Amino acid sequence: MLLLLAFTSSDQNNYALPIYPFAALLVAADLEHRLTGIHSAKSSRERSDGMVWRSLQSIAAVYCCLASIVLIFCFGGGLLRISGQSDTTLDVEKLGLLLVLVSTAWLLGGLMVYWPHRSLQQSLKLWLTLHLLGSWLAIFGIVHLGFVGNYSPEVKALIKQPHLQEALSTAPADLVKVDGKIATLLRAYSPIMGQSWASFDDFKAQGSGLAWIRESDVAELDFPHGVLARGRGVLLIRRDPTPAPTPW
Incomplete structure (x- = not known):
């Protein structure tokens, strides 16, 4: 087994x-x-x-x-x-x-x-x-x-893009407020999956650098980020590193 x-x-x-x-x-x-x-x-x-x-x-x-x-x-x-x-x-x-x-x-x-x-x-x-x-x-x-x-050929084709495979194969991608069928498909086709978070506050505190989110939740993002992929109503985002404070 x-x-x-x-x-x-x-x-x-x-x-x-x-x-x-x-x-x-x-x-x-x-x-x-x-x-x-x-x-x-x-x-x-x-x-x-x-x-x-x-x-x-x-x-x-x-x-x-x-x-x-x-x-x-x-x-x-x-x-x-x-x-x-x-x-x-x-x-x-x-x-x-x-x-x-x-x-x-x-x-x-x-x-x-x-x-x-x-x-x-x-x-x-x-x-x-x-x-x-x-x-x-x-x-x-x-x-x-x-x-x-x-x-789901559409989700598979989305995730299997070469530039995404390089990113997804080196770091886990979390799911933030994503569940149901699309969450199951993302877990099935992703090389490395992170954790699921119920809120963006939890993700900011403990999450990884990559995350799948719903397009409808973009307005809730209050931290620097970049969009790596878009499809099936979800986005793959990468958190930009927080700049270090400038010493006085």
């Missing part, structure tokens, strides 16, 4: 959703393996048919339930749907084709390599698991590489 989470492109749990079914499948396979080893060889032979099919049904049920959640999230806009609008983009045809190709490769490989050397039940059990693993590995890979799941 730690490795899977480390390879995601965001710390936001909404964007790491494709990981959860994959992790749950690994846990289910491990539990099934451990539980089958508890019984004696004789009991295992007597109940092998029932245990195998109960295991297959359990894995398939978990897979279907979790797959439904991910599909609803992807195709329906998920938690980012606000006021009937969603920035979620997904190339359904490419995703479906990739899943079909990966799954077919696993199944055909199983038929050619393992089928002559294993019983029917063992082959079904092994390659059903590999079929599910292949599907979720494909989903995880294409989401991580950015082929799908670009939740």
